[in-house]
Amino acid sequence: MAMITFRINRYNPDDERRGHYVQEYALDVCKGCTVLDALNQIKWEQDGSLTFRRSCRSGICGSCAMTIKGVNRLACETQVLALKSPNVTVEPMRGYPDIKDLVVSLDPLVRGLLAVRPYLITKTPPPSDQERLQSPEERARLDGLYECILCGACTSSCPSFWADKEYIGPHAFLKAYRFVADSRDEGSREHLEALDDKHGLWRCHTIFNCVEACPKDLNPTRAIGELKKELVRQRIG
Amino acid sequence: MQYNDTVRSGGALWWLLHRISGLYLAVILFIHVLVLHVLTKEEITFDVIAERVSTPLWKTINISFLAVALAHGLYGLWVILDDYVHAGWARILIWGVIAVIALVFVVYGSLTMISFQYGG
Numbered sequence: 001m002a003m004i005t006f007r008i009n010r011y012n013p014d015d016e017r018r019g020h021y022v023q024e025y026a027l028d029v030c031k032g033c034t035v036l037d038a039l040n041q042i043k044w045e046q047d048g049s050l051t052f053r054r055s056c057r058s059g060i061c062g063s064c065a066m067t068i069k070g071v072n073r074l075a076c077e078t079q080v081l082a083l084k085s086p087n088v089t090v091e092p093m094r095g096y097p098d099i100k101d102l103v104v105s106l107d108p109l110v111r112g113l114l115a116v117r118p119y120l121i122t123k124t125p126p127p128s129d130q131e132r133l134q135s136p137e138e139r140a141r142l143d144g145l146y147e148c149i150l151c152g153a154c155t156s157s158c159p160s161f162w163a164d165k166e167y168i169g170p171h172a173f174l175k176a177y178r179f180v181a182d183s184r185d186e187g188s189r190e191h192l193e194a195l196d197d198k199h200g201l202w203r204c205h206t207i208f209n210c211v212e213a214c215p216k217d218l219n220p221t222r223a224i225g226e227l228k229k230e231l232v233r234q235r236i237g
Numbered sequence: 238m239q240y241n242d243t244v245r246s247g248g249a250l251w252w253l254l255h256r257i258s259g260l261y262l263a264v265i266l267f268i269h270v271l272v273l274h275v276l277t278k279e280e281i282t283f284d285v286i287a288e289r290v291s292t293p294l295w296k297t298i299n300i301s302f303l304a305v306a307l308a309h310g311l312y313g314l315w316v317i318l319d320d321y322v323h324a325g326w327a328r329i330l331i332w333g334v335i336a337v338i339a340l341v342f343v344v345y346g347s348l349t350m351i352s353f354q355y356g357g
Contacts, residue, residue: 163320202252203320228252235249 009091036075052102062151067091072153072213093156109152112169115194116176121187138183145178154210166199170210170220177223258309291355303346
């Protein structure tokens with residue numbers, strides 16, 4: 001057990017005069033305890049007004065993405081003692097509109113995602129007697145692409161997104177490439193259409209913040225590079 | 238603030254040209270270092286350089302280097318500014334200033350190179 005001070009960035013939309021402020025909570029934290037466990041304990045035992053999103057507590061839903069000690073992480077996958085600090089700063093993810101305390105609006109995330117048509121597009125009818133099959137090699141191309149949980153950590157860490165709130169975002173690029181790389185997909189033009197845009201692919205400057213921020217260790221920058229090459233092939237031949 | 242559509246960076250062709258020009262600059266720089274600092278055994282003086290620069294081959298290389306370096310660098314600058322300048326009038330102004338800088342330096346540099354003569 002160790003006494004840890006949590007410095008939580010708070011904001012109440014009903015108290016605009018106060019704006020954002022930092023509130024400290026001291027907590028005895030046990031080995032293996034995650035930041036989400038600590039936030040739950042604070043909310044249940046110290047301050048019921050503290051607001052944050054959480055759902056699966058297993059690193060699958062992406063709800064509890066937040067900025068912990070300056071880095072975008074999932075609260076449920078971040079062990080407090082592994083941060084090796086008596087003080088832990090917790091903030092809402094940057095770049096998104098704040099709703100309350102650690103809860104941000106993910107509207108920009110959804111807008112970017114829908115722009116790339118994030119679903120399998122087929123033009124030929126499926127075989128009548130079986131599914132659309134893939135070889136193990138074709139399936140393996142999707143590794144590192146399909147695992148995205150849409151937590152928004154990557155896009156929140158992206159300077160291009162900070163500068164342009166309509167920027168489609170690395171999460172959507174990764175998702176677009178997940179379908180462009182899919183052997184069953186026949187709609188790469190449709191997926192890429194929105195990307196060749198002033199808010200699209202060309203605004204990525206290969207800064208790699210998205211790679212560092214991804215709690216699933218995925219590589220949106222690589223996907224963006226592949227999509228740029230694909231767009232060049234389509235546009236120039 | 239809404240983006241202005243009048244001028245913008247990006248597009249597959251520009252992205253590709255930026256990569257190709259970067260590659261060209263790397264090759265020319267390698268040739269420059271190789272010729273000047275490895276293959277040139279004599280002492281590097283004005284006469285040595287001027288004699289080389291006055292040949293048509295080096296004039297062509299230097300003019301192309303100037304044009305490609307300006308295009309590559311100024312386009313890179315425009316791409317960065319494009320992120321942060323959203324107002325229509327400011328974007329047109331910056332784009333115009335960059336285009337004028339490129340034109341002035343390419344014309345001035347090319348004239349200097351073409352008219353440069355040394356010795357006989």
